Amino acid sequence: MHRFIYTSTAVAPLSDQQLADIAGACHRNNRRAGLSGLLVMHKGKFLHVLEGEESRIRMVCDRIQHDRRHRDFKVIEVASIDERAFSRFTVVHETPQKLPLLGGETVLPLSALLPSNSKERGAVTSVRKAVRDFLASFSVLLAA
Numbered sequence: 001m002h003r004f005i006y007t008s009t010a011v012a013p014l015s016d017q018q019l020a021d022i023a024g025a026c027h028r029n030n031r032r033a034g035l036s037g038l039l040v041m042h043k044g045k046f047l048h049v050l051e052g053e054e055s056r057i058r059m060v061c062d063r064i065q066h067d068r069r070h071r072d073f074k075v076i077e078v079a080s081i082d083e084r085a086f087s088r089f090t091v092v093h094e095t096p097q098k099l100p101l102l103g104g105e106t107v108l109p110l111s112a113l114l115p116s117n118s119k120e121r122g123a124v125t126s127v128r129k130a131v132r133d134f135l136a137s138f139s140v141l142l143a144a
């Protein structure tokens with residue numbers, strides 16, 4: 001199994017509909033591909049953790065890399081892993097209630113990620129560090 005973590009930046013402010021579409025694609029495709037992880041969407045920045053079979057990660061990443069809604073990819077971790085940090089795939093957004101989600105998709109509020117001991121940051125130190133660094137890059141979230 002592999003884990004891939006990167007950050008990226010939206011090319012332009014994304015609408016709530018566009019963010020809901022991305023969350024929808026994650027739910028539609030990642031579960032089917034056996035991928036767990038986390039996608040934090042905050043103020044035009046993304047932190048993405050994908051875990052699962054290497055070939056499946058490659059397939060999804062190939063699409064994501066060519067997605068013109070974001071750019072400035074910074075790879076944080078590529079690792080061969082024995083254990084997952086997440087048991088499922090979770091999307092996080094500041095105000096999920098504003099997103100026009102289709103039925104069945106859950107998006108977690110950013111507030112769930114803020115406590116430094118939040119389980120939602122994952123069960124592996126390097127992943128928790130990636131989440132902490134990402135949150136700390138927003139001055140208003142410095143307390144995280």
Ligand SMILES: Cc1cc2nc3c(=O)[nH]c(=O)nc-3n(C[C@H](O)[C@H](O)[C@H](O)COP(=O)(O)O)c2cc1C
Pocket residue numbers: 008022025026028029030039046048060063064065067069070
């Ligand atoms: C920051 C970002 C993260 C994304 N993450 C995923 C993902 O984890 N899984 C996925 O299938 N699509 C993801 N997408 C969307 C893909 O780029 C692509 O639009 C989608 O996979 C197409 O799937 P569909 O044919 O089912 O609509 C992401 C897009 C962006 C901008």
